[in-house]
Amino acid sequence: MxxxxxxxxxxxxxxxxxxxxxxxxxxxxxxxxxxxxxxxxxxxxxxxxxxxxxxxxxxxxxxxxxxxxxxxxxxxxxxxxxxxxxxxxxxxxxxxxxxxxxxxxxxxxxxxxxxxxxxxxxxxxxxxxxxxGTQDRTAAGALVLDRHVRRFTLHGLPLDLPAREFEVLWELMTPPGRVVNKRTLSEKLSDFDETLGDNALEAFISRLRKKLAGSGAGIRTLRGLGYMLEAQAAPPADGMP
Structure with missing residues (x-):
C-alpha cells in the first residue's frame, strides 16, 4: 500500500x-x-x-x-x-x-x-x-495473496518477488478483476523525487507474466485503460475437444 x-x-x-x-x-x-x-x-x-x-x-x-x-x-x-x-x-x-x-x-x-x-x-x-471489497486472502487460479502476512503463494509454494514486482502484483490483486489505470499504478509506485516510467512498468508486468505462466492467473493489457489480473480457464486436457 x-x-x-x-x-x-x-x-x-x-x-x-x-x-x-x-x-x-x-x-x-x-x-x-x-x-x-x-x-x-x-x-x-x-x-x-x-x-x-x-x-x-x-x-x-x-x-x-x-x-x-x-x-x-x-x-x-x-x-x-x-x-x-x-x-x-x-x-x-x-x-x-x-x-x-x-x-x-x-x-x-x-x-x-x-x-x-x-x-x-x-x-x-x-x-x-x-x-x-476485498478479503485478507484473495486467489486467482493457483496464485494466492495473504494480506495479513504480506505473502504470495503459487501452487501452494511461496512466490518470492523483488519489491517493485511485489507491489505491482499486490495492486493488481486488490482485488483481481479490477482494471488498474497505468498512470495510477505508476504514481503509486513512484517517489516524489523519482517517477516510475512506462517502460519500467511494462518490464515489471512482462516479468510477472512469465512467473505466472501456467498458474491459471494472467495479466491482461486493456489498451487505453490499463492492466487487469484475472483467473484464466485451464487449457483442455490432451485428447479432449
Whole structure:
C-alpha cells in the first residue's frame, strides 16, 4: 500500500514511517497543513493516517493554510473534492469531541494515542479491504495473496518477488478483476523525487507474466485503460475437444 502519514510530532512520525516501511509499504510523510494538503492533492494514496492537531506556521499561511486551519479541515477539503481515500484519524484517547469531529468530517476510523503499531497496520488493512471489497486472502487460479502476512503463494509454494514486482502484483490483486489505470499504478509506485516510467512498468508486468505462466492467473493489457489480473480457464486436457 502507499500510505500518507500526517503527523507534526517528528518522533511519532519517524516511528510510524519506519514501522510501515519495514512492513513493505511505501510511505510519504507530511508535518504541516500545507504539506498534507499538497501531497494529498497531487498523489494517490491507498490510505491516510491523519493527526487532527496540526500547527499553522508561516509556510502554511502562505500556501493557504490559514483557510485550511487544521488536520480536520484538510480532511474536509479532501472529501469536498470527492476523494474517498480511507482515513484513519489519530487522536488523544480522552478527546471524544475530536473523534466525533473526525468521523463527522469523513474519517473512516480513529485510533487513540498512545497506540500499538501493529494495530495501526491492521486497521489500515481493514480500511483498504472495506473500501475495495476485498478479503485478507484473495486467489486467482493457483496464485494466492495473504494480506495479513504480506505473502504470495503459487501452487501452494511461496512466490518470492523483488519489491517493485511485489507491489505491482499486490495492486493488481486488490482485488483481481479490477482494471488498474497505468498512470495510477505508476504514481503509486513512484517517489516524489523519482517517477516510475512506462517502460519500467511494462518490464515489471512482462516479468510477472512469465512467473505466472501456467498458474491459471494472467495479466491482461486493456489498451487505453490499463492492466487487469484475472483467473484464466485451464487449457483442455490432451485428447479432449
Amino acid at each position: 502507499r500510505i500518507l502519514i500526517v503527523e507534526d510530532d517528528p518522533v511519532l512520525r519517524g516511528v510510524m514511517q519506519r514501522s510501515l516501511a519495514d512492513a513493505g509499504h511505501r510511505v510519504d510523510v507530511a508535518a504541516s497543513v500545507a504539506e498534507a494538503h499538497h501531497f494529498w492533492c497531487v498523489q494517490p494514496f491507498d490510505a491516510v493516517l491523519l493527526d487532527l492537531n496540526l500547527p499553522l506556521d508561516e509556510a502554511d499561511e502562505g500556501a493557504g493554510g490559514a483557510q485550511l486551519g487544521s488536520g480536520l479541515a484538510v480532511l474536509r477539503a479532501a472529501r469536498a473534492r470527492g476523494d474517498r481515500t480511507p482515513v484513519l484519524v489519530l487522536t488523544a484517547r480522552d478527546r471524544t469531541h475530536e473523534r466525533i469531529a473526525g468521523l463527522d468530517a469523513g474519517a473512516d476510523d480513529y485510533l487513540g494515542k498512545p497506540y500499538d503499531l501493529a494495530e495501526v497496520e491492521a486497521r489500515l488493512r481493514a480500511l483498504v479491504r472495506r473500501s475495495r
